Amino acid sequence: MKQASLVIIGDEILSGRTEDKNLAYLARWLVKLGISLSEVRVVLDDEDAIISAVNSLRKKYDYVFTTGGIGPTHDDITTECIAKVFGVEAKIDDGALEKMESYFEGKELTEPLLKMLRIPEGGELIYSPVTKAPGYKIDNVFVMAGIPKIMQGMLEGMYDYLESGDVVNSRSHEILVGESFFAEELANIQHQFSNVSVGSYPFSRDGVYGATIVLRSSNDSALDSCEKLVLNLINKF
């Protein structure tokens, strides 16, 4: 199974001003392709932080996605950083320039607009239907915008570059009792199925403790058998 990682770039996430929506979206999108999202890092708009996160993850995982920092303002520094990661220059891409010029019907493009058309050499452009400024893929790194709608559009353009795996299906069931009451039996169920991942995700709702038990596997018959045992367990309470 291919493993992916994500670098979320932006001071606004780390100050709590903006709640990130891209992690959960990317995670669910990858699950459907049978690719596992294995690690996420959130870093400041800081050159060293971005370069170090991308470098460490691109060696460790099959794919690295990044979100944020490819806009026109001074705090958008992702592309410079990615260029440094690969030891190349970021240059205005001719195809991207043509597209933007035709959109602005020949008006002269300002420096901030041109900035968004700089792509690290060797990068392949990936457009979102909702913007004329592209994201790109370079080696195993996929660079996307931070605005969720734009990011989601770019992601569709990245589909062809990714190798899908066996799709992992899941079954979820709620149990309305604290985890400590069923933890031992659930551990026994996990021990019986090495090819099913059995997770327990506790919640409290209106003062009632409970948990969602989630089973995940690419083997449907194992999933069925495991689910039966979990339903028996739930029915005891």
Next chain:
Amino acid sequence: MKQASLVIIGDEILSGRTEDKNLAYLARWLVKLGISLSEVRVVLDDEDAIISAVNSLRKKYDYVFTTGGIGPTHDDITTECIAKVFGVEAKIDDGALEKMESYFEGKELTEPLLKMLRIPEGGELIYSPVTKAPGYKIDNVFVMAGIPKIMQGMLEGMYDYLESGDVVNSRSHEILVGESFFAEELANIQHQFSNVSVGSYPFSRDGVYGATIVLRSSNDSALDSCEKLVLNLINKF
């Protein structure tokens, strides 16, 4: 200014099943104390991943917070990992045991309940008002539950261990035009104020592009002067 980091532990976040709420909460809580949240990592319920994230962040930052993985089920492995990080044993804490026994009025505690009372040697217990199972602090690492309400309660108990800094204030203003139209002028404003951080966070709302310009500084008079220039810029559009 003290720098903090966060390790979010849990398969459910990386599968997209659960949307994390703790990052934004912690970020805003730290801002009020004048502590910067500088990096976040989200990792699987996997021993190597947890140990490596905590080890790398505790050397790099003043404080490391963790959320998740301290419950009673088999997939809760945070405490074992933290014990390994510090090369100590995790043992049932006498004070925590007493508290739990009195809550259950002398009934025998099951193994899953006891598991939650194991604390790495040297750890100091930190309770949340909403649970009898504690979080803890060991060295510069603060271990909290993943359920937001419990996490928030434990965080209050960690207040006394943290060194506050100068509080960073912020001013936010929306500008209803695409970033490329004001990026150069905004960069000029940033250049004039080395002690103010000027950020631009683009959005699209009902098809209209705009951005929130956020100014942050611990120097209020610099913030005032910088804000005036930003308001002038906004009024041009």
